[in-house]
């Protein structure tokens with residue numbers, strides 16, 4: 001991001017138009033703020049200026065404060081004569097000339113706060129307005145907590161802030177946040193006229209901070225705020241910033257706006273320094289960095305347009321992928337082996353779309369249009385003009401090999417041939433074809449796994465689960481670039497990884513469930529383990545996860561890991577003996593938990609006999625260390641082996657950036673985003689701590705816990721796990 005500036009042009013009508021210029025989102029860097037203050041001083045001073053219009057260049061008003069400046073000190077900050085808050089209160093809102101905000105594109109965070117300090121706001125109907133600071137672990141810090149409730153009332157402003165939910169210009173107008181809607185072409189001229197009308201007292205010279213007409217009584221406000229507190233405590237028990245936000249809003253309503261502004265400044269400073277904010281800001285930048293792949297995205301390739309996709313297999317995954325594609329305007333051919341399965345797949349897609357409508361993510365009309373893009377087939381005849389084919393059948397190697405041979409035969413020679421396998425080596429899948437350069441993995445993740453803090457509280461409109469893009473040494477960079485572009489179009493976060501058993505996400509996480517089973521064999525209660533992990537922030541514990549995935553899949557993937565990594569796999573009979581008795585997990589309503597019609601899980605009393613048998617066969621003796629485990633120990637015994645495996649994934653070059661693995665852990669497995677991802681979290685404790693804990697357990701319980709070389713080397717040299725180190729240099 002450039003440092004940015006503002007530009008000012010004074011027209012013959014006496015209106016000074018100040019534009020923010022800081023591509024790509026016109027963020028408020030300290031350079032922008034310094035320039036803005038300078039232009040404001042000039043506009044307020046000049047006799048030929050009667051009114052001011054503030055806007056953003058290139059159709060984007062402002063994406064908020066420059067997030068990169070939160071954690072990196074800059075000398076520009078020192079040159080700022082007034083704080084951003086003082087600037088808004090005294091120069092803009094309190095200035096002796098009226099200002100109108102002309103909003104196109106977006107006004108987010110500090111951008112909307114700037115607009116709310118203006119005396120009126122005009123926007124285009126599609127402009128995106130919101131205060132999404134909470135998704136960064138902070139609260140609005142330029143008066144937003146005080147001005148938004150005064151413009152649109154308490155309940156709606158809380159919803160927008162706590163859920164980081166943005167709204168469109170049209171809705172903002174109906175709520176009173178925006179005074180008038182204008183077309184992009186007329187926006188500036190209409191704003192100029194509006195500003196002059198305020199100067200001529202033909203329109204109200206409204207100072208938002210002093211408005212009270214939309215505020216409820218103190219009693220009513222307390223009720224609303226207490227309800228919001230209860231919700232925040234329930235949905236995000238491990239973070240405090242939503243509660244701080246509610247306290248700051250309350251202060252302004254009960255003690256007046258000045259007291260509210262002061263509390264907002266103090267709390268903002270404190271939250272900016274918090275670990276939660278550091279983690280969430282790391283997630284923000286890491287998520288955007290996943291689509292930058294050295295040697296692939298920086299060699300000038302232009303993505304080809306994927307307009308039509310064929311999916312082989314209409315099961316849970318195939319129909320889920322079809323839904324994601326057609327709801328983003330991509331034609332889909334869904335192939336099944338018989339009419340019954342095909343109809344079941346099509347029905348599943350319809351139900352998925354209906355769910356989107358129910359949740360407000362799609363209109364009924366949009367759903368009908370999307371559904372028309374789906375075409376069910378029973379053979380390959382229509383595969384000739386698809387840009388991409390995705391195999392999404394069960395994890396059966398010979399079946400997949402046959403399908404790839406068919407795809408090679410029926411699809412054109414440019415068509416991308418992708419598999420949705422979650423574990424099987426791509427070399428094996430494509431072994432019988434001659435099209436190695438266009439074979440890639442497109443590993444989609446089940447929605448059910450992703451209901452983390454981000455989903456529930458911070459960013460519900462923009463739930464962006466993961467797409468793991470797997471490349472072999474033969475996959476052409478063009479195919480990877482095409483898939484990255486597809487991920488963007490269907491609003492998935494891509495992570496590009498190399499080929500290996502389990503790729504990055506499943507490979508990293510296989511020790512998680514194995515460690516959990518090992519602890520059970522050693523005598524720890526399995527429901528306690530699940531609860532400890534939920535308390536840590538996981539959407540569900542490992543045993544509930546196994547139920548969801550299904551015992552059949554768990555056993556099959558477990559066998560693959562055993563084959564690939566025998567030296568670090570823990571073998572237990574627990575899952576296999578339950579499977580033998582047809583206890584298969586949630587699908588059969590009988591697993592570690594039992595399930596009612598509404599998918600509500602309750603503990604399964606008959607699990608005890610399987611646990612007892614497994615413990616007997618594992619032959620572990622009494623263990624005082626295990627008997628004294630705290631919940632924190634349990635979390636670490638499950639996650640440090642995951643950290644260890646993540647280090648191996650980096651060491652082997654399966655993944656090129658540790659931040660990619662952080663995102664993969666959050667979006668693929670529901671690791672809590674407010675902890676920054678698996679390796680970022682480990683780094684908050686220190687490499688040495690993780691290493692020495694693993695060493696201790698390795699001595700007690702064997703090779704499963706043995707720290708890998710990457711981890712050991714970094715512990716000895718005092719490097720963090722996320723640090724980019726030139727390995728050649730580090731070994732000198």
Ligand SMILES: C[C@H](O)CC(=O)SCCNC(=O)CCNC(=O)[C@H](O)C(C)(C)COP(=O)(O)OP(=O)(O)OC[C@H]1O[C@@H](n2cnc3c(N)ncnc32)[C@H](O)[C@@H]1OP(=O)(O)O
Nearest residue numbers: 025027063064065066067068108109110132140141142288
């Ligand atoms: C004091 C105040 O209360 C505090 C604040 O204002 S905190 C900031 C509040 N604002 C936000 O949280 C908005 C964050 N940004 C976004 O949600 C999205 O970037 C957006 C909706 C603005 C644009 O989305 P989109 O067009 O998909 O582009 P996206 O890829 O996300 O961003 C483009 C680039 O701008 C950067 N960027 C976006 N917003 C930024 C910001 N506020 N500060 C710094 N960089 C920002 C991104 O990192 C990305 O950089 P890159 O190209 O080097 O990867």
